[in-house]
Amino acid sequence: MSEHTTSFAASFTLERNSFGKLVLTNALGERFEGVVPVRAFPIQSPEDGVSLVNLDGEEVGWVDALAEVAQPAQTLIREALATREFMPVILSIDAVTSFSTPCTWTVQTDRGKTEFVLRGDEDIRRIGKEHALLIADTHGIQYLVRDQFALNATSKKILDRFM
Structure with a gap:
């Protein structure tokens, strides 16, 4: 994780801006616009290990377990993952x-x-x-x-x- 990485155990906010992009604000007040969630293990452990990366591809947040993320952040992450991932079963x-x-x-x-x-x-x-x-x-x-x-x-x- 980089120096800007925020764990969801720390204080943060996650919201959508007027353009529909995810915005993460970490405990230091740093804002990261256009954050994209990426599953670390999309098939074996889709509910565990979700990285939030900025527009430069740098990790700015990490989720150990998606189920433990408070609402509405959990819903925002799940929605973003669903639109990104297309893998029919x-x-x-x-x-x-x-x-x-x-x-x-x-x-x-x-x-x-x-x-x-x-x-x-x-x-x-x-x-x-x-x-x-x-x-x-x-x-x-x-x-x-x-x-x-x-x-x-x-x-x-x-x-x-x-x-």
């Missing part, structure tokens, strides 16, 4: 056009039904210890499978052909 794999790549996948996500093109088997990566997968499409969108073994039988069968 795959709930089921309905079909693929081919078992060779590139191929089009039809999936159900937490945001609805969608299709994407898988360029190659290497675009499916194992992450963490909990059987999670990240699948990248040709546009760079990352899809998350929280637990490959919790998927339905059809989804597992399709996924096994690519692993």
Whole structure:
């Protein structure tokens, strides 16, 4: 953390300015406009370790546990994270056009039904210890499978052909 970093255990305020940007004021009265929250571990521990960085990319605040941040700051941080992060969670794999790549996948996500093109088997990566997968499409969108073994039988069968 830099010399300007503020922990949420210290006195601070977080608000939106008239342009909709987050403004952090630390215990010393220093104001940082355009602060952006960034999760340290977005998949394994999304509720823990959130850094607040200024426009220069310097950390000016740190949140150990998002649930412990008082309102309305917690809501402001969550809203900012939601607009920044776009990672649909795959709930089921309905079909693929081919078992060779590139191929089009039809999936159900937490945001609805969608299709994407898988360029190659290497675009499916194992992450963490909990059987999670990240699948990248040709546009760079990352899809998350929280637990490959919790998927339905059809989804597992399709996924096994690519692993």
